Amino acid sequence: MALVTFSNPEHKDKTVYAVAGSHTETLLKLAKENKIAVNHDCQDGECGHCVVRVTSVDKKTQRMGYHLTEKEQTVLRQLGKLTKDEIDQLLLDDLPSEWRLACQMIVRDEDILVEY
Numbered sequence: 001m002a003l004v005t006f007s008n009p010e011h012k013d014k015t016v017y018a019v020a021g022s023h024t025e026t027l028l029k030l031a032k033e034n035k036i037a038v039n040h041d042c043q044d045g046e047c048g049h050c051v052v053r054v055t056s057v058d059k060k061t062q063r064m065g066y067h068l069t070e071k072e073q074t075v076l077r078q079l080g081k082l083t084k085d086e087i088d089q090l091l092l093d094d095l096p097s098e099w100r101l102a103c104q105m106i107v108r109d110e111d112i113l114v115e116y
Contacts, residue, residue: 003111005057006036018107027052027114028102038116043103045071048079050102050116057111063096069104076101 004027005015016034018025028050031038040050056063068076068087076082081099082090090097102116 002107002109003057004030004107005111005113006031006034006038007113007115008037011037025107026103027054027100027105027107030107031102031114031116036116038102038114040103045069045075045101045104048075048101051076051079051081052100052102052105053098053115054096054100054105055098055113055115057113063112064108064110066096066106066108067091068097068100072097072101072104 002018003015004018005013007013014034014036016030018030028038028040028043038050038052041047042049068090073087076097076099077084077087082097
């Protein structure tokens, strides 16, 4: 089980348990199930309204690698969150991006902070 803390300056932080490993639980689905007001619109990775910043709660541990989807790469580049070179480097180093789309990111078995 993972602990996912959702943080937004306009709302009180909320930490929820997430069942990891199902490979179907997106951050957005988890947020909606727990009545957390993460912005979203299309819910399909096309619009970019659900962009979030994801970091590790435990600063001593490196986040698990999880590649950006093609949709995320396109939208995050359009939003100016990542450059093509940064995306290429993340893939080469097998590192996760701190910028994700909540509708695309699958929850892993790690404790994370999600800023929305």
